[in-house]
Amino acid sequence: MSRIEKDCLGQMEVPDDVYYGIQTLRVMGVSGILGEKVIKYPYLHRALVQMKKAAALANKEIGALDERRAEAIAWACDKVLTGKYDDQFPLDMFQGGGYTCVNMNVNEVIGNLANEHLTGHKGQDEVHPNTHVNMGQSTNDIVTSAEHLCIYPALDKLAPELDKLADAFAKKAIEFADVIKVGRTCLQDAVPLTLGQEFGGYAEFCRRQAENIRSLRAECFYLLVGATAVGTGLGAAPGYQEAFYKHLSVQLGEDVKSTADLFDGMQNDDFCVKVSAAVKQAACGISKIAKDLRIMSSGPRAGFGEITLPSLSPGSSIMPGKINPILPELVSQVAQQTCGNDVVISMAFEQGELEISVWAPTLYKNLFESFDLLTKVIPLFIDKCINGITANRDRCAKEAKETIALSTVVAATLGYPEGVKVAKYAQEHNLAVADAVLEMGIMTKEEADMLLDPALLVNPEKMAEVIARWKGEKQKQ
Known part of the structure; x- marks a missing residue:
């Protein structure tokens, strides 16, 4: 079974068991090189759907969209937000066109759900993805806004993990408060300090990073909706912008506002660079701590040998008894990838031109990969490494004395x-x-x-x- 859908390039048969449509199918035929779907990190789709609902209700309020269609679109958005239709977002992470394809994929799924709700069948006869679901929007303002709006859930996940990491180090700082050891600068002997003082420093670093991550949250709620294609607002009905922000604020329970200058917002997506820098800063600092743990645990006889890390895996295929610090090394790999992602994000920002940047795929993929990796590695680092660290007290005391x-x-x-x-x-x-x-x-x-x-x-x-x-x-x- 199939249905016929039309777009500006012609018409196609679309399988009737899917809710996406003709434009999604077209892009599926010229993509897939990364092998990762955009929905892998579902934040962007959630943000887009939340804004589509607010747009429908705003357009209803100002009389631009009839109540019947508006309510059907809002109903469809609620259905999509349950996650039940995540398989209807098949597009690959890397796409040309600044994620116009992702915007249309969302429009088509919502439109077909709404059309089915009203008529009993999928199609574009009652609810059109461009005319109705995308009313008052362009990809240029809605996707960039979604990129900002989808960052706060990731911040909300990462900050508590940094708090937990700080708590884990603080607990060890208390445990090691009486363990005196040699300090080291430039890897040479320095005056003594306690192992607890070192771990207390680690705890404070992690707390600062958590606060830095939280400080970015408010900026996520300054959006570009109402700017449409280039910042002039052409395509949005009078009163739409104010009504949109009112409905989205109610929906999210947050104070969502328009950015101060829509032209600046369209031209510059530097907020993503700012967020990436904060994630990179946290990742690099935690990696530095992980490297410290590797050094302090080196040995067991020919290295520093000040602490012992939990034994998690044999460390050699030829040397019996060798144990590697695999968790600290894993943390450093996350930092390395995050640094690479940050460079790519910086390049994507710099390569925007004139009224819009088309590099949303690069920004989104790399930023949320960094979020995902760091948020996932921290609990593992705490549970499998930090909590099990022990101090080699006699060795520390001997070296501090000598x-x-x-x-x-x-x-x-x-x-x-x-x-x-x-x-x-x-x-x-x-x-x-x-x-x-x-x-x-x-x-x-x-x-x-x-x-x-x-x-x-x-x-x-x-x-x-x-x-x-x-x-x-x-x-x-």
Whole structure:
């Protein structure tokens, strides 16, 4: 069974068991190179359908669309929003034409559902996808608006995962609060700190990223609907824009508004670049943390060996017992892909021309891939890696006590040149700094025990107090 549908290029037979129509079929014949459907990330379709419903109700309110058709379109939109008809959106992620095809695919599905609701059959005789469903819209303003509107659900998913990651690190910060270890800068020994302080820094980074992601949410609700093809509003009836934003705001429970300058909005889709940068920033920072975990867990005998990660998989096909840090490495792969996606998104923005950018497929595919990857990897990272990290306390304590960087205390108390002498002496004679100052006759054992205690160095206020007291006593002598 089939039906005949017409468009500006002619007519085609359309299988009667599908709700999409002739324009969707045409594009299906010249696409499919990526092998991923746009509906893989359903946010765009949901946003388009929500706006189609608001448009129908707005056009009814201003008298541009009769109540019968408007209510049928709104009914069809509600049906599509259930997800039941997701299989009716077959288009490939990569398309030419700035996703005109996606807009028409949505128009056709809604139109056929509405037509069937009114007449008992699919077709264009009562509800036309262009004339009625697309009334007051063009692909140029509706798809760009949908790209903005569909970002907030992704933000709402990612931010809580970043909160959970922060909580996981904060919990470990408490657990490791008393684990003193060597700090490292440029991969060289630095003054001691606690493992808890390091993990506390990780927690704070993740909290900042969550807040940064949330800060973008309000901007998602500034849309271009009413601009139609180039920003002049041609094609929308008087009063349409105000009625549209009123109905969409009620539908979403959000304050949806028109962007300040429709021509700027049509010309520049920099909001996607801004969002991508925020996702990239979070991904890169989490990857940096993952790399830290790889370094701190390296070994078990010939590396840093400060922490132990959960063992998840054999790490070699030839070396028995080798365990790789596969979760931190997975996190870094997500960051690498996100960085690549961000470059592509930046290029797509830059390559827009004149009144519109036709690179919606590039923006959408890469942005939502980044969202999806980061949102999915964080729970795995928490559950399979961070929660199971243990500290190698004895090794951390030994290295903190033996590090040459403790000569910094000598520099702070006796001057930098003296600190250099101690550092060189300790290195040349393979001594801890505490032993070096005794052999050199620079400090008494009591003074060395007091001033060169790694536990003191991780508390800057206490350290300053002890050094000031020591200097005061020296001046009295």
